[in-house]
Amino acid sequence: MLILECPCCGVKSEETEFHAGGEAHLKRFGPGSTDAEFEGYLFMRENKRGVHFERWRHVNGCGKWFLAARDTNTLEFFGFYPAQTHEPPQDIKDKISAKHPGWSWREFQ
Amino acid sequence: MKRYSVFAVAREALRYHTGWERAWRSPEPKKKYDVIIVGAGGHGLATAYYLGKNFGITNVAILEKGWLGGGNTGRNTTIIRSNYLQDPSAAIYEKARSLYETMSQDLNYNVMFSPRGVMMLAQTQHEIRGYQRTAHANSLQGVKTEFITPQRVKELVPIINIDGPRYPVLGALWQARGGTARHDAVAWGYARACSDMGMDVIQKCEVTAIRTEGGKVKGVDTNRGSIDCDKLGGIVAGNTSVLTEMAGFRVPIESVALQALVSEPIKPCMDVVVMANTVHGYMSQSDKGEMVIGGGTDGFNNYTQRGSFHHIEETVRALNETFPIISRLKMLRQWGGIVDVTGDRSPILSKTPVEGMFINAGWGTGGFKAIPGSGWAMAELMAKGHSPLTEEFSMWRFGEGKFIDESVAAGVAH
Numbered sequence: 461m462l463i464l465e466c467p468c469c470g471v472k473s474e475e476t477e478f479h480a481g482g483e484a485h486l487k488r489f490g491p492g493s494t495d496a497e498f499e500g501y502l503f504m505r506e507n508k509r510g511v512h513f514e515r516w517r518h519v520n521g522c523g524k525w526f527l528a529a530r531d532t533n534t535l536e537f538f539g540f541y542p543a544q545t546h547e548p549p550q551d552i553k554d555k556i557s558a559k560h561p562g563w564s565w566r567e568f569q
Numbered sequence: 570m571k572r573y574s575v576f577a578v579a580r581e582a583l584r585y586h587t588g589w590e591r592a593w594r595s596p597e598p599k600k601k602y603d604v605i606i607v608g609a610g611g612h613g614l615a616t617a618y619y620l621g622k623n624f625g626i627t628n629v630a631i632l633e634k635g636w637l638g639g640g641n642t643g644r645n646t647t648i649i650r651s652n653y654l655q656d657p658s659a660a661i662y663e664k665a666r667s668l669y670e671t672m673s674q675d676l677n678y679n680v681m682f683s684p685r686g687v688m689m690l691a692q693t694q695h696e697i698r699g700y701q702r703t704a705h706a707n708s709l710q711g712v713k714t715e716f717i718t719p720q721r722v723k724e725l726v727p728i729i730n731i732d733g734p735r736y737p738v739l740g741a742l743w744q745a746r747g748g749t750a751r752h753d754a755v756a757w758g759y760a761r762a763c764s765d766m767g768m769d770v771i772q773k774c775e776v777t778a779i780r781t782e783g784g785k786v787k788g789v790d791t792n793r794g795s796i797d798c799d800k801l802g803g804i805v806a807g808n809t810s811v812l813t814e815m816a817g818f819r820v821p822i823e824s825v826a827l828q829a830l831v832s833e834p835i836k837p838c839m840d841v842v843v844m845a846n847t848v849h850g851y852m853s854q855s856d857k858g859e860m861v862i863g864g865g866t867d868g869f870n871n872y873t874q875r876g877s878f879h880h881i882e883e884t885v886r887a888l889n890e891t892f893p894i895i896s897r898l899k900m901l902r903q904w905g906g907i908v909d910v911t912g913d914r915s916p917i918l919s920k921t922p923v924e925g926m927f928i929n930a931g932w933g934t935g936g937f938k939a940i941p942g943s944g945w946a947m948a949e950l951m952a953k954g955h956s957p958l959t960e961e962f963s964m965w966r967f968g969e970g971k972f973i974d975e976s977v978a979a980g981v982a983h
Contacts (some may be wrong), residue, residue: 462869476879480868484821498919499968503821503912507810509872532824532872 467540469522481515484527485546485566509533511556511563513548516540529556570765572677573812593764598771601797602630604684604951605887606804607776607812609633611642611752612929612936613804614759616943616951621766623945624952629768630798631760632791634775638756641806642977644874644906645937646829647750648842648861650687650747652714653974654703655960656917659710664958665942672941680750681856686841687747688722690891691740693847714744728838728894736890738849738902748955749842749853755940778927779815784926786816800951801926807872807907809930818922820930821967822909825866827934828935830885830903834858838894848887849880852895860895862888866908866934876905908933913966915973918947918959927951928964 462475471477483505489497506512512532517525527545529552531536538559539552548568556563563569571577571590580766604620606613609631620626633639649669649724651662667673669682691697700716709715719731731738758769778790779801788797803812807824827852834857844851849865864884867876872931881903911931916939918929922947930937945974946958961973 472576475877482872482952495968499821500819503967504819505810507823507870509808509811509824513869514869524948530869532870535871535875 462535462537464516464528464537466518466521466524466539467526467542468524471519471521477518477520479501479517479519479531481517483527484513484515484557506565508565511538511565513565513568515543531559544545570761573785574680576853579827579942584864589754592761593770596767596771597768598632598774598796599795600790601788602769603628603798604802604913604973605629605796605798606631606801607789608640608772608803608805609757609772609911610640610761610804610806611638611759611940612806612932612943612947613802614756614763615940616802616929617763617806617944618759618766619766619948620952621763621768623948626952627766627768629763630796631763631768631770632774632776632796633976635768636772636830636929637760637770640706641803641906641908642756642940643753644904645752646853646861647752647937648687648747648751648851648853648863649682649750649938650744650842651712651938652687652689652703652707652742652744652747653975654706655915655975656706656710657712657973658975659707659712661942661946661962662714662939663710664945665804665939666747668941668945668959670746672750672755672758676758676762678754678761680754682750682759684746684748686743686745687844688717688725688841689742689846691742692736692738692845694739696847697739700740701904703742712744713746714742717741717743719776725841726839726843728892729843730891730893733890733972736845738891749855751932752937752955755937759944776815778925779812781816781923784922784924786923799925802929802947802951803926804929805945806910806930806936808934809909809928813921813928816921816923817919820928820964821912822917822931823870824868824872824907825875825906826871826905827864827866828876828880828903828905829861829863830881830900831855831859831861832895832898832900835860835898840882844892845888847882848891850884850888852888852892856899856932860898866910872907874905874907908936910934911967913926913972914975915944915963916962918950918956919945919964920950920960921964
């Protein structure tokens with residue numbers, strides 16, 4: 461059972477209060493993009509064994525979307541941060557680096 | 570290989586069972602094989618078996634990082650059915666189901682296939698329409714299914730409560746020749762047959778890298794040395810993304826945990842398989858008497874083979890209403906497996922951007938029932954470069970928009 465902390469309202473609770481929303485930091489490709497870009501945006505996912513960034517929603521709470529960094533191999537959370545960002549905050553990246561030196565996830569490392 | 574038979578049992582009984590031999594050899598890996606299959610689960614072993622049996626390719630190694638059948642092959646709820654909506658799915662699943670019928674004889678290994686009948690309950694108006702549509706599609710595909718009334722459901726499953734109130738049974742899609750089989754025996758039987766054909770089943774051998782040269786596969790590096798090959802089959806279910814990353818391409822797959830549980834053994838009370846897709850639960854009774862219950866998947870990516878408890882809770886809570894008899898059963902064991910789910914909930918049996926490398930993946934929550942058909946089709950694809958059964962299941966269908974959309978047709982339970 462996962463324990464999450466909503467960065468919007470500060471409530472800490474187990475996962476039934478939240479809803480998983482898939483991969484984070486997807487870059488949208490719309491009209492004018494190539495077929496490969498559009499396919500990647502719709503279907504291709506990182507699906508890493510290890511460090512992963514994902515979206516969650518505090519459905520039974522404040523209702524806000526937020527982002528989280530998690531290890532899919534151990535289910536450990538590295539941190540939670542607001543959805544209005546294009547990159548994980550440095551302190552979360554540092555925390556991951558301490559555990560997984562040399563990690564990378566898409567363009568982040 | 571010594572054949573198993575009633576005479577063998579009698580002979581061994583007379584000499585204190587000293588004459589049984591190991592079912593398969595445990596050889597050291599050779600330097601080179603014609604074909605390497607990564608993953609000795611049901612699908613990988615079946616692929617190797619049909620490569621040998623149908624195409625005479627026996628210089629094959631099947632590499633397994635853990636132990637044989639220790640992944641999803643030994644973690645499913647053993648349900649076999651082929652009542653799918655889309656034609657390509659029905660073709661490959663029905664091929665598989667028909668091969669299960671004679672598998673024990675073909676492999677000389679008792680896989681305990683029990684065509685006891687599979688019932689998918691319709692508990693909403695939407696499901697009635699969906700299953701009637703599937704029944705019509707099945708009759709066009711040559712798959713024998715029928716839509717039955719609640720009264721017939723009650724006759725077939727006396728322990729069921731069809732009156733609701735929350736989830737009344739409004740009918741069911743019934744496939745009389747569906748059923749169950751012993752999942753470990755399927756892996757063991759194929760491994761024994763492969764070993765007998767001269768193939769090497771190598772356990773505790775983890776692939777760490779895939780070597781390519783000029784866009785063509787050359788071999789793999791493993792924790793037991795590097796091995797060359799002409800063709801490579803990646804058949805690793807939940808770890809497909811990890812394997813394809815080694816080969817340098819991506820697949821439209823996400824890995825999530827799917828859970829199941831069994832109760833304490835009780836006297837025989839239900840001799841069919843019942844699936845209730847509205848409430849994400851399915852149940853059958855094993856030969857040992859345990860009620861085998863399967864649940865839904867988690868919403869988040871996961872490689873731990875552990876799922877969230879609340880899914881178990883939801884499944885059991887919902888099944889309690891439909892099967893009041895289980896409310897006082899103690900549950901004995903619960904476990905999870907990592908399933909590889911694609912965008913349209915249909916598998917990928919395909920060539921890849923790397924020449925000579927093939928993948929068989931994305932079976933998601935419903936791979937066990939497909940094992941022999943998947944192996945049959947994959948072997949043909951690897952040997953000949955194309956197969957009528959795999960044509961629609963290419964990994965490029967997502968970019969082309971040619972989905973085989975079973976997620977709407979089959980619901981969550983697959």
